Amino acid sequence: MSTHSSSSSSPLKMYFAVFFALLVGTGLTVFAATLDLGRFNAAVALGIATVKATLVALFFMHVWHASEKLTKLVVIGALFFLLLLLGLTMTDYATRLWS
Amino acid sequence: MPDSTIVGLHHEEQHHPELLHHFADPQQQRDASSLGMWVFLATEIMFFGGLFCAYLIYRRWYFGDFAAASKTISMPLGATNTAVLICSSLTVVLAVWAAQTARRTLLLGSLAITMLLGVTFLGIKGIEYRDKFVEHHVPGASFSFENEPVPGHPGQYANPHHAQIFFSLYFVMTGLHALHMIIGLGIFLWLLMMAWKGRFTPEYHTPVEIGGLYWHFVDIVWIYLFPLLYLIDRHP
Numbered sequence: 081m082s083t084h085s086s087s088s089s090s091p092l093k094m095y096f097a098v099f100f101a102l103l104v105g106t107g108l109t110v111f112a113a114t115l116d117l118g119r120f121n122a123a124v125a126l127g128i129a130t131v132k133a134t135l136v137a138l139f140f141m142h143v144w145h146a147s148e149k150l151t152k153l154v155v156i157g158a159l160f161f162l163l164l165l166l167g168l169t170m171t172d173y174a175t176r177l178w179s
Numbered sequence: 180m181p182d183s184t185i186v187g188l189h190h191e192e193q194h195h196p197e198l199l200h201h202f203a204d205p206q207q208q209r210d211a212s213s214l215g216m217w218v219f220l221a222t223e224i225m226f227f228g229g230l231f232c233a234y235l236i237y238r239r240w241y242f243g244d245f246a247a248a249s250k251t252i253s254m255p256l257g258a259t260n261t262a263v264l265i266c267s268s269l270t271v272v273l274a275v276w277a278a279q280t281a282r283r284t285l286l287l288g289s290l291a292i293t294m295l296l297g298v299t300f301l302g303i304k305g306i307e308y309r310d311k312f313v314e315h316h317v318p319g320a321s322f323s324f325e326n327e328p329v330p331g332h333p334g335q336y337a338n339p340h341h342a343q344i345f346f347s348l349y350f351v352m353t354g355l356h357a358l359h360m361i362i363g364l365g366i367f368l369w370l371l372m373m374a375w376k377g378r379f380t381p382e383y384h385t386p387v388e389i390g391g392l393y394w395h396f397v398d399i400v401w402i403y404l405f406p407l408l409y410l411i412d413r414h415p
Contacts, residue, residue, distance in 0.1 A: 096269070099269040115414055121412065132402045137395070148214065154221055161221075166235065169232050169235075
């Protein structure tokens with residue numbers, strides 16, 4: 081918080097830049113969905129969504145500028161356990177038909 | 180060290196009325212609140228994470244049926260709702276900034292517009308749900324999904340049982356998200372009332388920040404729901 085208020089007196093420019101990036105990202109996802117990318121459709125959609133979510137977390141939720149290290153640890157920890165849940169489950173389901 | 184202990188214990192003369200006595204300064208109090216909110220959001224991530232996990236498993240198994248079902252949801256309504264939520268996230272950061280810099284009109288306006296956008300989102304969601312009821316796409320006794328073509332596979336039709344799983348996930352995930360929006364609207368109504376009474380100052384505006392974190396989190400959930408539910412296989 082302290083670095084936030086002292087280093088940049090007006091973060092408005094950054095807020096609007098992120099806002100427009102999010103709108104562009106939404107347009108991009110809709111456009112990408114109309115293309116036939118085969119099995120990469122899902123990867124592209126999830127990639128764009130992850131970029132948008134990261135922008136919201138870093139700049140709108142102030143994870144980048146104005147948070148304690150402990151807050152960052154909680155965020156990273158939550159993502160780690162989410163990836164553990166999704167990663168281990170999907171590696172199980174994706175490989176059941178092998179053998 | 181002894182100096183700081185004394186300062187920590189005896190500074191009642193000049194400290195802010197909202198500063199609780201077990202915190203050293205407003206900064207520490209704000210960081211503690213923010214940390215607490217992030218711990219709560221971590222539990223929310225796992226809560227929605229379980230649903231996303233279920234979704235991913237069934238989508239892998241029944242991809243064609245999911246794509247056919249996804250095509251019957253209105254993409255323009257979903258895209259509009261995404262834009263509405265992004266606009267509301269902007270008004271939320273403006274509200275937090277207005278509270279930090281003591282701009283009362285901007286704070287009240289941003290909070291009110293955020294609520295208006297939230298209600299708009301729920302209204303559009305309602306139109307979408309109504310369409311699903313009319314088309315008998317709501318899981319249950321009257322569910323019907325006959326002769327719906329699988330995209331990319333001419334002559335193939337979706338299995339209604341598998342499509343019903345898609346719509347179950349659709350209603351649970353968007354319904355739970357909508358419930359979070361309704362709770363968010365309640366929080367923002369309270370923030371608006373407190374802001375109207377002039378409770379927030381550059382020294383103390385933690386509730387606006389914490390409420391903002393919640394609102395942004397709900398926005399992030401939607402950022403993932405939109406492509407996963409509405410855009411599975413849209414190419415012609």
